[in-house]
Amino acid sequence: MMKTIEGGICAAKGFKANGIHCGIRKNKSKRDLSLIVSDVKATAAAVYTTNLVKGAPIFVNQKHLADGHAQAIICNSGIANTCNADGIEKAEAMGQLVEDALGINKDDVIVGSTGVIGMPLNLTPIANGMAELVAGLDYDNSGLAAEGIMTTDTKKKEIAVSFDIDGVECRIGGIAKGSGMIHPNMATMLVFVTSDVAITSEMLQKAVSEDVKTSFNMISVDGDTSTNDTFAVLANGMAGNKLIDSEGEAYDKFCEALHKVSVYLSRKIAGDGEGATKLLECKVTGGKTDEIAKKVAKSVICSSLTKAAMFGADANWGRVLCAIGYSGADVDINKIDVSFKSVKGTIAVCHNGAGVDFSEEKAKEILLEKEIEILVDLNDGGFDATAWGCDLTYEYVKINGDYRT
């Protein structure tokens, strides 16, 4: 029985964390440096942005994770360490600071940075903050680490679940930051997950690579694929289960728990998109192929016009149909049904590609809620897909009109 538990990134056995304000961000009330450490070396796997412009930490992580192992994650917010001539050198230096402070080989350190692109990263506040950061490491500090990686996020994002494999209780938990520049693939900006499951690095990478296809790669805040997106998982084996080294029941249970964590964090990232007032969930059914269902769901979630209509609680379903039409997916427009759903009920607005009479009053009541489902039935096959996004608001424009100052 899988169940949600407290503890976030520290819920799994043997993981300590901390987050402090070291001075990269001007606002002293904002934490800007996080550290996550496993008591023992863990298997590790990650996926990264597909943007050709990649943050310097990504090159360093690809090197450090080549052997499938890591023991710590250090991450700053405020500066992305991207498009700087000396970025890789500085990302390596962050690993070295962890080695100096904790004796963990720098090649076993995952490095993350998020914030403004193109401004140089100042290592001095990080170096000066290491003593405080390490001193505060604790098995109960997931929340502080979650805060330390936030930029324009308004809420910290953490979750953990427990589940059992062959009678052995295992845990998996994670933290995430999202907000802006969020778009498949990868969509996450930064997601760090820890687990005490014993699993080989090959199987862990397989699980992670499979998982993102229906979690983080199905969210979009603004269509801008970030340069620094990283989804990294550490599994230290301290739960004591029999090592997962192949597919089977134990692997499936791990994947199920991982997916619970990743979908929860995906929804949190989408719902806390820059300026968002609503979480949008587009559920597509009846697609001819998996790819068609995914393309349609993503296209609807990415449509600026649909997003703005949702902000205004306007049941302008023509924009949903328009977004399906330009998605590039092979669909039969004349078979499509569309409904809007929230806790206030469900209302059908389009049948067989044409409008149906509906109560504008009821539609308004449904769309004024904070979580909206856009239900699209393609009536053309057996494949489904879900994508997550948010509305487009004045606040998004405000945040991004003057981000750097």
Place this chain on the structure above:
Amino acid sequence: MMKTIEGGICAAKGFKANGIHCGIRKNKSKRDLSLIVSDVKATAAAVYTTNLVKGAPIFVNQKHLADGHAQAIICNSGIANTCNADGIEKAEAMGQLVEDALGINKDDVIVGSTGVIGMPLNLTPIANGMAELVAGLDYDNSGLAAEGIMTTDTKKKEIAVSFDIDGVECRIGGIAKGSGMIHPNMATMLVFVTSDVAITSEMLQKAVSEDVKTSFNMISVDGDTSTNDTFAVLANGMAGNKLIDSEGEAYDKFCEALHKVSVYLSRKIAGDGEGATKLLECKVTGGKTDEIAKKVAKSVICSSLTKAAMFGADANWGRVLCAIGYSGADVDINKIDVSFKSVKGTIAVCHNGAGVDFSEEKAKEILLEKEIEILVDLNDGGFDATAWGCDLTYEYVKINGDYRT
């Protein structure tokens, strides 16, 4: 010598136009029905949206233009006549109303509709308005026709040029409406162009299809490809030039004049995007191929984050580089230079993919202007491309949060 002249859609010999308020739109100060008529039958060519969801008028126009000829254009605003079960029937009926009023065969009528998708088009106000619409047809009414096709546009868009072919003076002029749901391909929503040049329908279609690649298909307001985009050209031959029936100097002169008109209208559509305060022009040079240069220019113009930064006059060039990185174009990030330019000067902000020191004060001064050029040199070959867009503003969200009411 090509020169800009007055007269818009009526500048070419033998074209009358009018625009009235017939009652499709509630606001009586907004014209909502336009008519353009050639004294004689003209060759005609058009290109349409690539959206799978197509407005009913497009199916009708494809049929009517199959023979390469037309004599009139009727177009309403307020309702798109899209996603309605009886849409095609109603679009045909609009052609019939022109036949009844003017004796022009309905198969020679181009029909246009723009506005809300999925709401039924009421033909009664159009039928009732025909007498007034026809009575007011005049060789000097381009402005009224331009107003009659506007939706959320804030400015009417018209232009005309004269040029000579073998010593014969010829004219070409057009009107356009844009504003929202504007994105390649096609990007126009509605553009109607008239000319008195004598040209075969084959050569006219060739000219139109070639022209859009570097004009209307290079603009984006919001990434949403409209369902009703149409770019239609009528050429009635009344200038008296020798019929253009093949490539050569005369054809090139016609294409040059057409491009002057289409680029002018493209810029006007982009600069008058919904809520826009600025025209953005992304000029890419040094691409390895034409396709690469175009992809990069479009990706920059479409980036919500770049658009919001331009609204805030924030020289956040990292977002430009980010948009290049996810464009899907094969570029070498480490060779890229970026500058911002306006009437206040030019400022280099990125060299070889990394930031350079620049005066934030000077950058602000440049970016506070109403027309901004984003100059991207890929330093990787000889292909250039230009794309046009606008900033992302509070007003865009406001307009689209409650469009239907």
